[in-house]
Amino acid sequence: xxxxxxxxxxxxxxxxxxxxxxxxxxxxxxxxxxxxxxxxxxxxxxxxxxxxxxxxxxxxxxxxxxxxxxxxxxxxxxxxxxxxxxxxxxxxxxxxxxxxxxxxxxxxxxxxxxxxxxxxxxxxxxxxxxxxxxxxxxxxxxxxxxxxxxxxxxxxxxxxxxxxxxxxxxxxxxxxxxxxxxxxxxxxxxxxxxxxxxxxxxxxxxxxxxxxxxxxxxxxxxxxxxxxxxxxxxxxxxxxxxxxxxxxxxxxxxxxxxxxxxxxxxxxxxxxxxxxxxxxxxxxxxxxxxxxxxxxxxxxxxx
Numbered sequence: 001x002x003x004x005x006x007x008x009x010x011x012x013x014x015x016x017x018x019x020x021x022x023x024x025x026x027x028x029x030x031x032x033x034x035x036x037x038x039x040x041x042x043x044x045x046x047x048x049x050x051x052x053x054x055x056x057x058x059x060x061x062x063x064x065x066x067x068x069x070x071x072x073x074x075x076x077x078x079x080x081x082x083x084x085x086x087x088x089x090x091x092x093x094x095x096x097x098x099x100x101x102x103x104x105x106x107x108x109x110x111x112x113x114x115x116x117x118x119x120x121x122x123x124x125x126x127x128x129x130x131x132x133x134x135x136x137x138x139x140x141x142x143x144x145x146x147x148x149x150x151x152x153x154x155x156x157x158x159x160x161x162x163x164x165x166x167x168x169x170x171x172x173x174x175x176x177x178x179x180x181x182x183x184x185x186x187x188x189x190x191x192x193x194x195x196x197x198x199x200x201x202x203x204x205x206x207x208x209x210x211x212x213x214x215x216x217x218x219x220x221x222x223x224x225x226x227x228x229x230x231x232x233x234x235x236x237x238x239x240x241x242x243x244x245x246x247x248x249x250x251x252x253x254x255x256x257x258x259x260x261x262x263x264x265x266x267x268x269x270x271x272x273x274x275x276x277x278x279x280x281x282x283x284x285x286x287x288x289x290x291x292x293x294x295x296x297x298x299x300x301x302x303x
Contacts, residue, residue: 031299039288040288042288042289045104045284046108049109052101056102062095064089066090067093068085070087090263090274091264096273100278103278106255115178115233117171118182118232119182122185123186123218125144127186127214127217144183148181156177156239157246160243170249178232178235185224186225193217196220199212199216202215202216226296227300228293237286237289238286260278
């Protein structure tokens with residue numbers, strides 16, 4: 001009787017291997033000057049947020065000298081030491097530089113948390129829809145279609161106006177509005193990856209469906225998701241700024257870039273520095289995430 005010949009099987013990718021490839025992609029980012037500029041801008045604001053207590057020259061909520069132009073010297077008083085208003089002050093006499101610095105903490109706390117929450121929900125929905133298909137796919141896809149049919153800003157306003165403005169509510173609103181779009185991306189990737197050999201091998205070994213989705217499929221969909229996450233972070237930062245401008249952001253007097261623009265917009269012509277500096281802060285951080293996404297996409301095409 002002829003001896004059976006063993007056919008070598010393709011090893012299934014592991015989470016560790018996928019993580020190493022992701023780290024390698026970030027390491028290769030130095031080959032993309034666009035990505036390096038974006039990473040530099042993001043890193044700058046992360047450092048500013050982390051060192052806000054050390055970098056801010058004044059208490060961001062302290063009323064000092066109203067409506068001072070940039071570079072005005074502050075003589076000091078009994079409770080506040082002398083210094084300089086490098087970016088001027090607002091109509092309440094609060095130092096704009098200090099509020100911009102502390103406002104970076106607000107953005108870089110709530111934007112990543114909201115994006116992570118939206119990705120958690122969207123990924124789980126997309127994995128289930130793409131892997132199980134059938135009625136599960138139909139149900140989740142119709143729910144996503146219904147949510148996506150509403151204007152995003154209207155959804156934010158309805159949710160926040162109904163529940164109330166707070167950091168947690170902002171995260172919930174962004175998750176509710178963004179998760180369906182993420183679900184569609186993940187669903188399309190899963191529909192392509194679920195027929196690969198390593199998925200069939202995992203099914204033959206008797207692994208559970210969610211283990212296959214999370215360990216075998218999801219790590220191999222990392223490339224498009226990482227790029228989309230960087231772009232979506234920029235969108236979330238815009239959203240937080242818009243909500244603050246509409247008075248639906250964090251309650252005052254917490255420093256909030258969008259809220260700073262809203263509070264001083266009526267004096268933009270007479271004192272443009274009150275509006276311009278928060279706008280520059282928002283724009284530079286969004287530009288950083290967009291350039292970082294472009295760099296990661298460029299690197300992933302080479303990898």
